Amino acid sequence: MPISRTDNEVNSHxxxxxxxxxxxxxxxVELPAGQVLVADEVRLPDGRVIACPAAPMVAGAIGxxxxxxxxxxxxxxxxxxxxxxxxxxxxxxxxxxxxxxxxDVESPGGVAVMVAAPDTWLRPAVGAVVDSWARVMRPRTxxxxxxxxxxxxxxxxxxxxxxxxxxxAPGGRRVFVRKQIVHNTHVIAGLAERGAVAGSEPAxxxxxxx
Numbered sequence: 001m002p003i004s005r006t007d008n009e010v011n012s013h014x015x016x017x018x019x020x021x022x023x024x025x026x027x028x029v030e031l032p033a034g035q036v037l038v039a040d041e042v043r044l045p046d047g048r049v050i051a052c053p054a055a056p057m058v059a060g061a062i063g064x065x066x067x068x069x070x071x072x073x074x075x076x077x078x079x080x081x082x083x084x085x086x087x088x089x090x091x092x093x094x095x096x097x098x099x100x101x102x103x104d105v106e107s108p109g110g111v112a113v114m115v116a117a118p119d120t121w122l123r124p125a126v127g128a129v130v131d132s133w134a135r136v137m138r139p140r141t142x143x144x145x146x147x148x149x150x151x152x153x154x155x156x157x158x159x160x161x162x163x164x165x166x167x168x169a170p171g172g173r174r175v176f177v178r179k180q181i182v183h184n185t186h187v188i189a190g191l192a193e194r195g196a197v198a199g200s201e202p203a204x205x206x207x208x209x210x
Contacts, residue, residue, distance in 0.1 A: 018134035019127045024087040024114050025075040031085070034119060035068045036126060039112035042089065045078035050110040054133060058111055061129045067122065074112045087114040088126050090134035111137070150182060157181040158191075165194045 031037050038059040042050045052058075059069045074087050090111035111133045115122045149155070164175045177198045180188055188198060 018090060019088045019130035021123070021127075022087050022089055023077040023083055024085045025077055025083055026085060027072055027074070027114060029070055029072040031070065031114065031116060033116055034122070035070060036062050036122060037074065037114040038062065038069055038071045039074035039087070039110070039114065040071045041073045042110045042112045043073055043075040045076055052110050052112065054111060058113065058129060058133055061132075062113065062126065065125045065129070067125065074114050076112075084117045085114055086117055086123075087112050088123070088130040090130050090137060150184075154182045158187065161191055161196050162194075165191070165196060168195060 027037050029037065038055050039052045040055040041052055044050070055071050059071055063069045076087060076089070077083060111130055113126045113130055115126055150158070158181060161175060161177060161181065168175065174195045174197050177191075177196055180198045182188065192198065
């Protein structure tokens with residue numbers, strides 16, 4: 001289980017963080033004091049592995065805060081082991097581990113960042129970056145407006161063509177449009193049936209430009 005959440009959990013006025021802090025095994029790459037290790041994969045205590053395809057971007061976000069960054073694997077420890085290293089982990093891989101589900105190694109991917117235990121001053125910045133990425137990785141709802149329509153320019157162009165068509169007597173002059181005024185086959189077909197000719201500009205004929 002995680003050893004703690006980031007410190008903002010104690011403040012009820014601050015949204016609860018999605019970054020959990022775990023004990024982690026000593027890294028396979030050198031991690032000097034004050035340096036941060038961004039995981040390119042997270043190794044769970046039961047041997048499963050979660051890929052971290054966002055590692056370069058997470059490293060860039062932490063590097064922008066002024067902290068030196070390296071990348072490499074992060075192995076979480078199930079029990080507090082006083083290994084001397086802690087890792088902030090986004091809730092996505094942790095939830096999969098806690099629920100007993102087998103996460104896909106390729107997707108959705110995880111985010112984890114390790115620091116040396118004595119470097120407690122790094123935890124707020126690291127936790128904030130991991131938390132922001134955890135929120136980005138969460139499932140989202142996409143709202144589609146209904147009914148949907150065209151932009152104001154397309155609406156006006158359609159209105160102009162329809163007005164010109166209404167002015168023409170049956171069997172009279174056709175309305176020529178230099179190009180399709182909207183990328184909608186139903187609208188174009190409807191205008192064509194009424195006498196609008198798209199993509200044509202005969203000599204001596206008035207044409208509509210959009």
